[in-house]
Amino acid sequence: MSLPPQNVLEDVFGYPEFRGQQQSIIEATLAGRDSLVIMPTGGGKSLCYQIPAMLREGTGLVVSPLIALMQDQVMALRELGIEAEFLNSSQSPDERREVMSKLRQGRLQLLYVAPERLVTEHTRSLLRDIPLSVIAIDEAHCVSQWGHDFRSDYLGLGDLGRLFPGVPRMAVTATATDKTREEIVARLELNEPERYVAPFDRPNIAYAVQVKTDARGQLLKFLQTHRNEAGIVYCLSRKKTESIASWLCGQGFDALPYHAGLAAEVRTENQRRFLAEDGLVIVATIAFGMGIDKPDVRFVAHLDLPKSIESYYQETGRAGRDGEPADAWMVYGLQDVVRLRQMLDESQASDEYKRYEGFKLDALLGWCEVTGCRRRPLLAYFGDSQDEDCGNCDGCLTPAKTWDGAEAAQKLLSAVYRSGQRFGAAHLVDVLLGKETDKVLQHGHDQLSVFGIGKDLPATTWRSVARQLIVAGHLRADAARFGALVLTETSRGVLRGETPLLFRKDPTRPVMASRKSATARVVADEDQGLWEALRACRQTLANEHNVPAYVIFHDKTLQEMLAFRPQTASEMLGISGVGQTKLDRYGEQFLSVLRDEALSQEHRRGT
Ligand code: ADP
Ligand code: ZN
DSSP states (O other), X not given: OOSOHHHHXXXXXXXXSOOTTHHHHHHHHHTTOOXXXXXXXXXOXXXXXXXXXXXXXXXXXXXXXXXXXXXXXXXXXXXXXXXXXXXXXXXXXXXXXXXXXXXXXXXXXXXXXXXXXXXSXXXXXXXXXXOEEEEEETTGGGGOTTXXXXXXXXXXXXXXXXXXXXXXXXXXXXXXXHHHHHHHHHHTTOSSOEEEEOOOOOTTXXXXXXEOSSHHHHHHHHHGGGTTOOEEEEOSSHHHHHHHHHXXXXXXOOEEEEOTTSOHHHHXXXXXXXXXXXXXXXXXXXXXXXXXXXXXXXXXXXXXXXXXXXXXXXXXXXXXXXXXXXXXXXXXXXXXXXXXXXXXXXXXXXXXXXXXXXXXXXXXXXXXXXXXXXXXXXXXXXXXXXXXXXXXBHHHHSOOOEEEOHHHHHHHHHHHHHTTSOOOHHHHHHHHHTOOOHHHHHTTGGGSTTTTTTTTSOHHHHHHHHHHHHHTTSEEEEGGGTTEEEEOTTHHHHHTTOSOOEEEOOXXXXXXXXXXXXXXXXXXXXXXHHHHHHHHHHXXXXXXXXXXXXXXXXXXXXXXXXXXXXXXXXXXXXXXXXXXXXXXXXXHHHHHHHHHHHHHHHHHHHO
């Protein structure tokens, strides 16, 4: 092995230090071990396989499900002076032949391949002839049949270990609950993998959820804090993405729609513009986003409820990948829930799957209704518990009005217990309300001591109590028992009245602390001129090189230039995000902007 990973990080990527577990992951791979890497979006997963690919002999193979993602990564790698190519259906046969010939000549450090291509005998025999340094399987959760992104081609990746013995494999994903994690290891047949689970927290993202009252008005108010910034607005239907986009244009925003029903050219063009421009809003269905690597997305807004906490976290994770402040904002209404349930009922999926998805939707709804810090239960859902409130969510900044729910919780838990922990929320609510339904009579539940003890609250409140108890972990919906609610270890404390419980009240008057736009928060007034000059320089270079502005330098890198004002090439190398290749390509242009500024300052001081 020639160089230590640290040198590659500094010289090629221009970063002073590894983040989180990057270094151990890279070392395990260099030592030839398989690994499972779970990191939130923006955590820095790609470096974990890119650096071993550069340090081990042979070509690094990256399996990636999305063409847009491949193109983006390959473009960024080339800007760093790394030899990278992809093989996918967007290329002509001639283009593909050229890539293959480079591959055979050993000229590629990284090759990105779509899974459907990798399962073909043709590609496999090609790859068998060349040395591979590492095999990275990106978006590895796509192998999970329970997940929302299942791709059957991923099931064919299990035999890569046998086909390429001795090549370390790395499964990489941003979404995985315990169950999915083990499914990935099993189906990809990883060999005693090292497991790396990074903290899921994205502290720079501020979470806020409101009940939908006047969705457009609410959105407009929210967007006032994000003028001229890039962001994504998610809607459930295709039609709605178009109407919201054109309405936003009427309100003075640059907005474009994106959904699977648009012509391919329009889709490509809208996505290209979103990536390339600084302040565009894309209004999209969930068809948009997977594989969007844009680091400076300043907000993700949901006008409709996503279908699970997993989806929500993945979608909002597209904001603030550069680590700068960003907003995840959502409005939700009960109508959303009804519609999502309908879509689920009408789908062709198995009953078991529908039930499973139904619980996930309930968990999300419960999360919408939490009082207090929103981040803690969100992270707890992914098994990542935090001891302190975050101070960067609506729950922390503008606490909701609450009511003491201890007694209601006791009634509901008693109903669960007395009916034998075999029934779902709807039936239990009937029992509490004293309704003599067929089911109630059939099971003799009108004879229970809890029958009718909940008449003081309406059914909607009872359902909300059930959801909030599930989210707080005092009740569990058992998938294996048709959604029956069962008690948990902590239920006892609630039943005994030892656990204080506050439930959300009056969720229709949420307030959002008004904040300055993300950029305004970091650039001081007197620096505004230089900031704009640096951005203009970046845009010019981006146009010349035909790449998005952030591929030249991230905002964060420009901010460091603003703070440290490097005047020489070696000072410039000290800026995070400036490596040798980028210094050679762009250093001089930015230095000249910075020197001009220094000169005019002296001038101002002199006169
Ligand atoms: P992921 O694939 O996990 O979503 P990326 O690999 O795209 O995340 O990394 C997110 C951003 O963080 C990228 O712009 C990347 O260049 C940057 N990054 C990664 N590792 C580091 C590091 N050690 N120091 C600074 N920036 C980093
Ligand atoms: Zn909080």
